[in-house]
Amino acid sequence: MVIMRKRTRLIFSALTSVFLLWAGYTVNAGSLKHDPNAEKQLEIIRKKLGSLTEMKIKDAKKYYEESMKDLRTLIDTYDKTEEALEAQFYLGAVYHEMNNYKDAVTCFDAVLKQGTIDKNFKARTLYFKAKALIGQGNITAAKETISELRLIEPRAADSFGHELGGMVRLGMDAPLFNVMDFQGNTVDLSKYKGGIVILHFWATWADTCIQEFPKFKKMYGAFKNKSVQFIGISLDDDIEDLKGFAKQESIDWPQIFDGKRWKGMIPSLYNIHMLPTIVVLDQEQKVRYIGMETENVSQIVTNLLSQSKDLPLFR
Template identity: 25%
Template sequence: MRKIVSGLLMGLLFVGCAKQETTYTIQGEWKGGDGKVIYLKKDLGNKQYEVLDSAIVANGVFKMQKPLGDVDERILQIDGSTNIVILDSVPIQVKCENVKKTVRGKEKESVKIEISGSVEQDIFKTVLLAQRDEMMIMLGLSFMGKEGKENSGMVDSLAQIYIAMKAKTEKTIDSLVTNYPDCHASALIINNFVVKNKDLAEVERMYDGLTPRIKNAYLGRKLKATIDNIKKTSLGNVAPDFTLQAPDGKNVSLADFRGKYVLLDFWASWCGPCLREVPNVKKVYDKYHDKGFEILSVSLDDKKDNWTNAIEKYDLNWVHVSSLQGWDCPVAKLYNVSGVPAMLLIDKEGKIIATKLRGELLMEKVAEQFGE
């Protein structure tokens, strides 16, 4: 992976980013794929997609070409596989090949897909590959963790590999964004990856380095909107109000709790770290509830039964709401939640006075408000 990324970075230094023109072109070859349909889709969120274009493979080739509009990320669906591309004015070349492989003693056919295009494509692909490798190590850690203590040495080794790989990914992202400030992909990378892992100052530093052309383009404006939202939910600001439904169907608003200290708690029934945090949260609630402390938990579940069963199972006897839209929860997006658990402490006037609260820090911050 190191050689691949290093080589790509060196190669990209001599190439400019694509300028927006009037049309996009996606063309490809697929020997043996006649009759198959290639789809170009837009991710609408909440597992909903809009088909923007399609092409049928005929005589081993296919092609799509339409007005471009804004340069943005899109999904190229080929034989059920999802391939993220940046749609710009430089033709995207796709090569599909039917391959056979043996899985558990049975031969199966799949499609090998190679996608190439502009520098925008290459930059974003570099980050996606790095993220994929991180995910593979995380899966390995999860698997080894279930195997027991006898594999603790291997778990430690994988953990060190993951830490090193994550640091390398961050370095790669910083290098790409710094060297390609006039690329739409740089704005997309900051919005999709940097915002989740860095503080506001770092995000703004990277944004400030982008060229005016990219700042004024769609992905640049989208990144600016994200930054503005982060500022709205930063320390000292009034927490944005919202309304969601409780398990009984009644509407609950954050404004309903004005005059009390409120812990805004983002969690999910499927989140192991959230459930491990439950004893700390319950301890704080039991100690300070009668003194004017409330908890408003926003679940990122997408199935009501999972959500309500967890509330009952773990005896979470405070106020709960959810949009039941998973990661597409509008309130999670409003508060720029990219991981759970995520907890914010809000004072009686509705101002955010503490964030990133977990473990003993949660008890300390709440205790401070009550003079302890």
């Protein structure tokens, strides 16, 4: 991934902090009792969830659902225990992993309402609540949650800088543009409203872009005949590099080029600081994703397609 060194250090330290919060298991809720049997059951569920982290969502779905059932049983059986409260947190985390952000927020709120929990446990709950709110597109509530998190764990709160800072943020209207692609065809973003748009910021000089390109091309093949418009924004210096790669890879979606790298109009509009970066716009042309993970993009696009009918076909 191509990125400014200073930003890399900030993100690394913030994510390290968040990982340490996640790894802390102590609830320390003063008004709740501890139950040894519940603790043993929770440890089994926790280990099972830990073993799923390397699996794709579609492959792990069955096991997540089984764990959710076990967590609900533990919560009901051992009500008013520290273990039940922590099980509520894990239930929210699994909901979040499965992109069910509404139920995830409900679970995290149930934990936070306890009010007397250890500050580390509260911090990681606030962190994942903020992530779920961002997934919902509820940016206002996410900012409020992050502000509360910052009072406890500033570094974890700072990890949201890329998603909520800068000119483009999740949930906001996408900046519009009307330009020519490198073949002389007009690309007017406003004309794609009503469908889904995937903006791909990349360059042939960025090794990570080339390494990740097969995944992106595969995703294009999965959605190209649906209501999804792909638009590439090349940060290349030489148009011949772009033309050569586009011919080699049989790229048939629009590619925008102005030869200005980071200072180009569209990278500047979208506050791009790393390559590759993928931006997903929903049917109302609101920003729903900013990142580089094609699997996440595929999940979001699939969800958006399933939520709407009679979408326009771009091809």
